[in-house]
Amino acid sequence: xxxxxxxxxxxxxxxxxxxxxxxxxxxxxxxxxxxxxxxxxxxxxxxxxxxxxxxxxxxxxxxxxxxxxxxxxxxxxxxxxxxxxxxxxxxx
Amino acid sequence: xxxxxxxxxxxxxxxxxxxxxxxxxxxxxxxxxxxxxxxxxxxxxxxxxxxxxxxxxxxxxxxxxxxxxxxxxxxxxxxxxxxxxxxxxxxxxxxxxxxxxxxxxxxxxxxxxxxxxxxxxxxxxxxxxxxxxxxxxxxxxxxxxxxxxxxxxxxxxxxxxxxxxxxxxxxxxxxxxxxxxxxxxxxxxxxxxxxxxxxxxxxxxxxxxxxxxxxxxxxxxxxxxxxxxxxxxxxxxxxxxxxxxxxxxxxxxxxxxxxxxxxxxxxxxxxxxxxxxxxxxxxxxxxxxxxxxxxxxxxxxxxxxxxxxxxxxxxxxxxxxxxxxxxxxxxxxxxxxxxxxxxxxxxxxxxxxxxxxxxxxxxxxxxxxxxxxxxxxxxxxxxxx
Ligand SMILES: Cc1cc2nc3c(=O)[nH]c(=O)nc-3n(C[C@H](O)[C@H](O)[C@H](O)COP(=O)(O)OP(=O)(O)OC[C@H]3O[C@@H](n4cnc5c(N)ncnc54)[C@H](O)[C@@H]3O)c2cc1C
Ligand code: FES
Numbered sequence: 001x002x003x004x005x006x007x008x009x010x011x012x013x014x015x016x017x018x019x020x021x022x023x024x025x026x027x028x029x030x031x032x033x034x035x036x037x038x039x040x041x042x043x044x045x046x047x048x049x050x051x052x053x054x055x056x057x058x059x060x061x062x063x064x065x066x067x068x069x070x071x072x073x074x075x076x077x078x079x080x081x082x083x084x085x086x087x088x089x090x091x092x
Numbered sequence: 093x094x095x096x097x098x099x100x101x102x103x104x105x106x107x108x109x110x111x112x113x114x115x116x117x118x119x120x121x122x123x124x125x126x127x128x129x130x131x132x133x134x135x136x137x138x139x140x141x142x143x144x145x146x147x148x149x150x151x152x153x154x155x156x157x158x159x160x161x162x163x164x165x166x167x168x169x170x171x172x173x174x175x176x177x178x179x180x181x182x183x184x185x186x187x188x189x190x191x192x193x194x195x196x197x198x199x200x201x202x203x204x205x206x207x208x209x210x211x212x213x214x215x216x217x218x219x220x221x222x223x224x225x226x227x228x229x230x231x232x233x234x235x236x237x238x239x240x241x242x243x244x245x246x247x248x249x250x251x252x253x254x255x256x257x258x259x260x261x262x263x264x265x266x267x268x269x270x271x272x273x274x275x276x277x278x279x280x281x282x283x284x285x286x287x288x289x290x291x292x293x294x295x296x297x298x299x300x301x302x303x304x305x306x307x308x309x310x311x312x313x314x315x316x317x318x319x320x321x322x323x324x325x326x327x328x329x330x331x332x333x334x335x336x337x338x339x340x341x342x343x344x345x346x347x348x349x350x351x352x353x354x355x356x357x358x359x360x361x362x363x364x365x366x367x368x369x370x371x372x373x374x375x376x377x378x379x380x381x382x383x384x385x386x387x388x389x390x391x392x393x394x395x396x397x398x399x400x401x402x403x404x405x406x407x408x409x410x411x412x413x414x415x416x417x418x419x420x421x422x423x424x425x426x427x428x429x430x431x432x433x434x435x436x437x438x439x440x441x442x443x444x445x446x447x448x449x450x451x452x453x454x455x456x457x458x459x460x461x462x463x464x465x466x467x468x469x470x471x472x473x474x475x476x477x
Contacts, residue, residue: 025252029263031130035137035244038349043324043395069130069264079324083390085379 008056009049011042019053023060030057030068045073093262093282097124097289099445100280101424102267102303104129105136106243106431108295109250110438111424113170115293116257118442123259124287125251126280128266132247134297135427136434138400140320140343140353142333143432145207145238146182148198148475151409151459153205154452155426155436160237162435163246171256172249176242176348181332183212183221184475185229191338195233198475202235209235221331223386228339234332240347243431250438270307270421277307277420293445295424298366298403300411309417312465313425315401316363318355319374323392325350337475340381344389352389354382363404370397403427407470410437413444413461423462428476 003017014037022033030053033039039053040046046053050070058065098120101112104127115123127133143163145156166175186192195211202209210216211233214226220234251261262284270292271279280287294311296303304311326346333345341357356378375397383390403425405411410426410433424441426433436451440460443450450457458464459471 026255029130031133032248032263035130035132036248041396043393045395079393079395081391081393082375082379082382085375086383086390089376089380 008052009039009042011044011048012038014039016056019056020060023057028061030054031071033057034071040071043079046071093265093285093287094122094124094260095285095287096122097287098122099124099291099293100287100289101125101293101295102280103127103134103294103296103299104131104247104251104261104263105134105295105297106132106247106250106434107297107424107426107437107441109247109254110434111293111295111441112259112261113250113254113257114438114442115446116254116259118446118448120446121258123254125254125259125261126265126267126282127261127263130263131251131261132244134299135400135402136243136247136297136431138320138398139243139431140345140355141240141243141347141431142182142345143238143241144182144429146184146198146202146209146233146235146475147473148201149471149473150205151456151471152473153202153207154456155410155433156207156238157205158436158439158451159433162439163241166246166249166435170249170253172245172252175245175249178239178241178330178348179236180239180330180345181220181235182238182335183217183224183232183234183332184335184337185217185232185339187229187339192231194474195231199233207235208237209233221334222329223331223388224334225385225387240333240345242347242349246434267303267306272307272418275417275419277418290420291422291445292420293422293424293441295441297425297427297430298401300403300423300425300427307418307421309415309421311411311423311425311462313403313405313411313427314363315366316404317361317367317399317401318357319370319397319399320353320355321375321378321394321397322351322353323389324395326392334385336385340385342378342381342385344382344386352392354378354389356381366401368399370399406465407472408476409471410460411462412437412441415462
């Protein structure tokens with residue numbers, strides 16, 4: 001199948017071809033790949049795609065997944081609006 | 093990793109990657125950059141993505157000029173496809189006559205310098221910033237040369253271009269000490285090996301003081317924590333950053349990718365330490381301050397919240413050039429605004445370390461050097477928070 005049709009990160013629409021291109025340009029850090037294309041930075045915060053991307057990076061670099069610098073997740077884990085936060089505090 | 097270098101740059105943020113790039117542009121063959129994590133781990137990957145021209149001192153206006161001009165041509169220069177630059181401007185609202193006077197005087201200085209700055213009435217503010225609630229403002233200053241960009245792509249673009257020019261970049265390589273002999277720099281120590289060199293440039297941003305300390309050099313720079321959030325992306329509407337300098341101490345900007353970045357400057361923040369923990373208290377304060385300004389933002393999901401630091405010098409300026417204590421030890425620091433000043437910082441730091449003529453007038457260049465602190469010649473910019 002065409003790598004540019006295989007979507008690894010749905011939130012940010014990043015394909016296998018995009019990740020390969022970055023790896024081929026010489027990037028060997030998943031953190032830098034993330035910063036370059038925003039994979040794992042979408043609304044699901046990488047819950048769907050982090051493993052998939054890490055596996056691709058590991059495979060390309062002939063490393064194990066444990067050796068890849070996988071980004072950490074940040075709060076808030078569940079998306080929340082500023083309006084909801086104001087409500088918790090008794091309104092504006 | 094190379095064992096020797098003409099110049100070693102410490103830190104792979106925008107300041108360091110830009111410095112490395114400019115060194116190679118000036119013909120230095122063997123530039124080695126060492127970064128404790130990856131590019132960009134520090135402020136450059138955590139900031140609000142803005143570059144600015146609305147300043148009130150010549151020192152800052154010159155930095156803005158060099159920087160914005162380089163940002164306009166950066167894609168062409170580095171071969172990066174898209175740095176997501178938008179000349180969306182900043183809008184600094186005035187809430188009373190005193191604010192208005194100050195902003196009008198800033199605009200006059202900026203115009204005189206050659207920048208496209210304007211003072212707008214509330215109707216004009218609404219036109220450029222359709223979602224801003226203008227009920228409580230009496231006007232605002234605005235500029236059409238400044239705006240937002242993607243700082244992560246900028247740092248990686250400088251890195252790629254410097255590597256193409258022969259520089260070596262080493263991730264996960266923290267500097268742990270320096271070899272200083274007879275008051276001269278001789279080498280850099282890292283867990284991955286030592287690098288012999290006569291020239292080191294400290295571009296460690298908010299860590300700049302700690303790097304200085306390792307060489308026995310004292311730098312009056314303090315980290316200061318700042319937090320920020322981003323919302324889910326929505327359709328991009330080009331509009332200025334709403335920078336509430338006088339009332340809410342907040343900023344609101346939709347970047348080209350679609351998310352809104354928002355932050356608040358907490359005057360009571362503990363300075364002096366590096367702390368990446370986001371705090372719930374910040375979200376509460378932010379919500380209270382943002383919703384009255386742009387009510388629609390109350391409905392967007394916040395998907396990430398993180399913390400980073402400024403690395404403030406006493407006058408919030410930049411610092412390039414050498415130091416009295418150690419020969420061969422140079423600076424590329426300016427981590428209150430190193431994203432917007434990245435191009436200028438890299439240019440001036442490289443020129444200073446190589447002893448070349450600076451790209452700004454000599455009297456302006458003097459205001460970026462370390463001896464200004466001992467002389468007490470600090471210049472404060474009224475256009476800054
Ligand atoms: C929330 C927030 C919003 C901001 N908004 C803006 C904005 O809109 N516009 C703007 O211009 N500025 C903004 N800033 C400030 C800006 O982020 C910083 O000034 C800038 O990113 C600093 O860049 P730098 O390259 O100097 O430092 P950094 O990007 O921090 O890079 C320094 C690097 O040095 C490395 N390092 C540290 N110690 C060592 C060691 N021992 N060995 C090797 N490497 C080391 C670090 O890992 C780091 O990568 C903001 C900051 C924050 C936190
Ligand atoms: S799928 Fe990648 S961030 Fe959601």
